[in-house]
Amino acid sequence: MLRLEGIDAFYGDLQALAKVSLEVRDGEIVALVGANAAGKSTTLRVISGLVSPRRGRVLLDDADLGGVPAYQRVDRGIVQVPEGRRLFPFMTVAENLLLGAHAERARGDRDRTLAHVYELFPVLGERRTQLAGSLSGGEQQMCAIGRALMARPRILMLDEPTLGLAPVLVARIFETVRTINSQGVTVLLVEQNVRQALTLAHRACVLESGRLVLEGQARELLGDDRLKRAYLGL
Amino acid sequence: MDPARRLGPAQIGVLTQLVVATVLLGGIYALISVGLTLIFGIMRVVNFAHGEFLMLGMYLAFWAFVAFTADPYFVVVVAIPLFFVVGLVVYGLVMRGVIHASHNVQIFTTVGLSTVLQNVALVAWSGDFRYVRPWHLSTVLRAGSTIFNLTQVVASLIAVALTLTLVAFMKWTHAGRVMRATAQDRDAATLMGIDTDRVYRLTFAIGIAAVGAAGVLVAPLYSVYPTAGLQFVLLSYVVVVLGGLGDMLGAMIGSLIVAAVEVAGSYLFGAAWKEIFYFILFILVLGFRPAGLFGQRGAGTLGV
Ligand SMILES: Nc1ncnc2c1ncn2[C@@H]1O[C@H](COP(=O)(O)OP(=O)(O)OP(=O)(O)O)[C@@H](O)[C@H]1O
Ligand SMILES: [Mg+2]
Numbered sequence: 176m177l178r179l180e181g182i183d184a185f186y187g188d189l190q191a192l193a194k195v196s197l198e199v200r201d202g203e204i205v206a207l208v209g210a211n212a213a214g215k216s217t218t219l220r221v222i223s224g225l226v227s228p229r230r231g232r233v234l235l236d237d238a239d240l241g242g243v244p245a246y247q248r249v250d251r252g253i254v255q256v257p258e259g260r261r262l263f264p265f266m267t268v269a270e271n272l273l274l275g276a277h278a279e280r281a282r283g284d285r286d287r288t289l290a291h292v293y294e295l296f297p298v299l300g301e302r303r304t305q306l307a308g309s310l311s312g313g314e315q316q317m318c319a320i321g322r323a324l325m326a327r328p329r330i331l332m333l334d335e336p337t338l339g340l341a342p343v344l345v346a347r348i349f350e351t352v353r354t355i356n357s358q359g360v361t362v363l364l365v366e367q368n369v370r371q372a373l374t375l376a377h378r379a380c381v382l383e384s385g386r387l388v389l390e391g392q393a394r395e396l397l398g399d400d401r402l403k404r405a406y407l408g409l
Numbered sequence: 410m411d412p413a414r415r416l417g418p419a420q421i422g423v424l425t426q427l428v429v430a431t432v433l434l435g436g437i438y439a440l441i442s443v444g445l446t447l448i449f450g451i452m453r454v455v456n457f458a459h460g461e462f463l464m465l466g467m468y469l470a471f472w473a474f475v476a477f478t479a480d481p482y483f484v485v486v487v488a489i490p491l492f493f494v495v496g497l498v499v500y501g502l503v504m505r506g507v508i509h510a511s512h513n514v515q516i517f518t519t520v521g522l523s524t525v526l527q528n529v530a531l532v533a534w535s536g537d538f539r540y541v542r543p544w545h546l547s548t549v550l551r552a553g554s555t556i557f558n559l560t561q562v563v564a565s566l567i568a569v570a571l572t573l574t575l576v577a578f579m580k581w582t583h584a585g586r587v588m589r590a591t592a593q594d595r596d597a598a599t600l601m602g603i604d605t606d607r608v609y610r611l612t613f614a615i616g617i618a619a620v621g622a623a624g625v626l627v628a629p630l631y632s633v634y635p636t637a638g639l640q641f642v643l644l645s646y647v648v649v650v651l652g653g654l655g656d657m658l659g660a661m662i663g664s665l666i667v668a669a670v671e672v673a674g675s676y677l678f679g680a681a682w683k684e685i686f687y688f689i690l691f692i693l694v695l696g697f698r699p700a701g702l703f704g705q706r707g708a709g710t711l712g713v
Contacts, residue, residue, distance in 0.1 A: 225596055249602030261597040263590045273583070274590050278602035326602065 176200050177222065177253070177330055177361075182231035184217050191217040192228070193385045199330065204352065204362040206372040206393060209382035210405075215365040216258050218382065219332045222363070223255040224248045249278040252329025256336060258365075260319040264308030268299055268318055271307050275325025284327065292321040295351065313344040320351065330361045337368055349375055373397045425555050427672050433557065435661075435668035436565035437630075439572045440623040441641050442648040442660045444616035447575070450655025451592040451612045452508060457519040459645065460638025461526035462617050466492065466624015467541075467633040468534060474541045474628075481543060482563060485625045492621025496614030508609055523638075530635035539633040546629050564626040571622060575615070576657050588612055592655065643684070644671075647691045666690075 177199040184192040192214045199205045207215050220226040222233055224245030233240045235251055243251070262271050272292060276285040293300035296317040302310060307318055316336055323331060333352065337345040349371055356362050366372035373379055373393045381389035381402065389396060396402050445459050469488055473479040499522070507518045548559035579585035591598040591608040598605055624638075631637065648667050652659025667690065674686040 223600060225599065244604075245599045246602050246604045249600065255600050257597060257600060261594050261600075263593045263597065265593055266586070266589060270586055274586055274598075274601050274603075277583075277587065322601070 176236060177363075178234040179218070179222070180232045180234065182218075182221055182228045182233070184214075184221055184226055184228045186217075186226075191226075191385055192221065195231070195382070195385070195387050197380050197387060197390065199361060199363050201361055202356075202359065203378060204356050204364060204376045206369075206376035206379040207363060207365045207382065208367075208369045208372060208379060212384075213382040214385040215382055216334055217385075219255055219257075219334055219363070219365060222248075222332060223253060225255075249326055250280050252280065252327070253332070254323045254326045254328035254330070255332040256319050256323045256334060258334040258338075260315045262307040262310075262315055262318055262322070264306065266307060267304050268307055268310070269303040271318055271322050272299070272303075272325050275322035276327075278326050281325060281327045285325070288325050288327060292324055295324070295354070296321055313340050313347070316340065316344075316348060317351075320348075320355075324355070328360055330363065331355065332363045332365075334365045335367055336364075337366065345371070369402075370397070422555055423676075426557075427676060429552075429555055429557060430672045431665065431669045433561050433565040434672060435665035436569040436572075437623065437627060438641075438644060438648055438664035438668055439661045440568035440619055440626070442645040442652075442664055443572050443575055443657055444619035444623075445645050446649045446652065446655055446657055446660045447579075447619070448613060448616040449649065450657075451588055452504075452609050454504065454508065454515050455512075455519065456616070457516065457642075458523035458526060459616075459620055460640075460642030461523045461530075462492065462495070462620045462638070463624040463627070463641055464530060464633075464635065464638035465495075465526065466621040466626075467628040467631070467637055468530065468539075468624075469621070470625040470628035471539050471541050471633045474543070480545075481541060481625050481628055482567065485567060485622050488622050488625045489618050493614045493618040495621065496617030497610060499617065500610045500613040504609070504613055505606070508606075527635050527638075534635070536635060541629045541633065543629055560629050564630065568623060568626055571619065572657075572661060575619060576661075579657060584611070640684070643691075644687050647687050647694065650691070650694050 179195055179197050182192050182195040183190065195214070195218060197205075197218075207218060209215050217226060221228050224240065224243065235253065240248060240251070263274065266274075272289060273285070276282055276288060281288065293303075298314055299318055299321055302314065307315065310318060320333070320336065336352075337348050340348065345368060352362055352364065353375060364372060364376065373396055376393040378391065379389075379393045379396050380387055381396070389399065389402065441463060445456060448454060448456050448459075466488055469491070470481045470484050473484045473487075474481070503518060503522055507515050543560065545559040545563065550557055550559055550562060579589065587598070587603055588608055588611070590601065591603060591605050595605050598608070627641075631640075644667050648660055648663035650663075651666060652661070652663030667687070670686050670690055671683045675683055
């Protein structure tokens with residue numbers, strides 16, 4: 176189980192998160208939603224270790240991750256697909272995927288995981304020798320998710336994986352997230368498509384200006400009046 | 410002094426002679442420059458002390474020759490691991506603290522390092538010109554009408570072999586992929602579990618090992634003194650800018666171009682003019698790339 180306790184995070188003087196506490200239980204899909212600049216990406220970065228919180232703790236199975244540098248958290252099974260995909264553009268699809276298996280925990284099974292990723296996203300197999308920077312938006316997102324899966328994540332964090340994609344691809348990505356989860360991977364999903372995210376997720380958290388304002392069963396939040404007004408345009 | 414002239418009398422087949430001279434010189438320049446472009450490509454740091462590590466390599470060859478009559482060809486085998494360790498140490502002591510600092514701070518730091526190394530060499534070994542004269546320096550090779558000496562041929566072959574090994578390492582090994590990934594997107598690399606500080610340390614050490622090896626190889630061909638690195642570092646900047654910052658294959662091509670300019674210029678106008686030609690070439694290159702030394706950020710970063 177992953178737990179955040181009273182996280183305050185800053186960029187210089189700007190406070191991006193204030194007293195954020197949340198929980199992601201094993202096997203769940205948790206949706207993290209909120210307006211622009213609410214602090215969703217910062218929350219993921221605090222968990223992956225790219226941003227160090229000024230106050231508060233990140234706990235994985237009750238072990239404090241405070242002193243664990245970002246690159247070592249991958250070996251604990253925490254893997255983030257960053258906003259904007261962030262592939263290595265001048266490297267091939269295959270090279271990007273192989274780099275995903277850099278972590279110790281994933282090296283031994285690398286070839287088996289690679290076959291699995293190509294099975295999940297056949298288009299990546301077809302494009303394996305192409306430069307990642309030359310892929311279409313949807314293919315890039317698949318490559319980014321595939322690269323993260325190469326690390327054999329225990330907890331997969333996805334930051335707006337459907338941003339800028341056509342509706343048919345959005346549905347495809349959501350379906351993939353469900354498949355990945357059904358194979359035993361815990362998922363923390365940041366999404367702009369609030370309705371679809373809440374339909375997919377077990378639980379959800381709503382951030383507003385760096386604060387956690389709502390938390391609960393995704394199905395119940397779908398019916399919440401405040402959320403409806405703010406995000407679902409009803 | 411000039412290697413283009415030393416290749417032998419150019420009575421017959423001047424053109425062949427010039428081409429061979431260019432290739433031989435270009436091979437050595439490639440090894441000198443490839444470390445500079447590697448360090449810039451991955452760390453985004455221009456190492457202004459690059460020439461001083463070359464100078465240290467030359468002194469290593471000199472002292473090994475004086476103490477053990479050790480041939481530079483063999484000393485190079487020792488020089489590679491030795492300079493690799495020197496690179497690790499210098500990274501830890503000097504570079505690590507400025508790797509995320511502004512370009513200005515980095516420039517002051519590496520220029521300072523360069524001055525320190527020159528003065529340490531001056532105090533330790535005096536300003537005298539020293540010479541390394543292995544037996545093969547006077548061995549003349551003939552290929553058809555062309556004549557050149559064995560030292561330069563073997564030095565160039567070793568330099569090319571080392572450069573190609575480095576290019577292959579960057580392209581095909583996992584460590585090479587990790588280094589390129591770090592250059593292209595450091596945060597994304599971190600999210601793959603890559604320890605980027607370790608990557609920078611390794612990069613710096615490899616770059617220094619390459620230029621240290623180059624120093625050993627050129628020692629018999631030039632005189633050895635505390636500021637001997639300066640004559641090479643200028644041309645390696647031209648090479649690196651010409652080839653595209655951070656582009657290793659570009660650096661190999663740039664080396665051939667610079668060598669051609671030097672060889673042709675020396676032949677037509679005399680060796681004393683060669684630095685003028687570097688400068689003209691440098692200004693032309695910067696003129697056609699007005700963004701200048703730091704303007705190429707990201708372009709083909711270590712695409713190799
Ligand atoms: N690298 C940074 N430097 C300075 N401020 C930042 C940085 N990244 C984010 N911020 C600021 O921190 C706040 C939270 O940003 P964050 O990226 O976490 O929001 P978000 O919920 O992910 O927004 P979006 O939907 O736009 O991705 C914003 O005010 C943002 O401007
Ligand atoms: Mg965001």
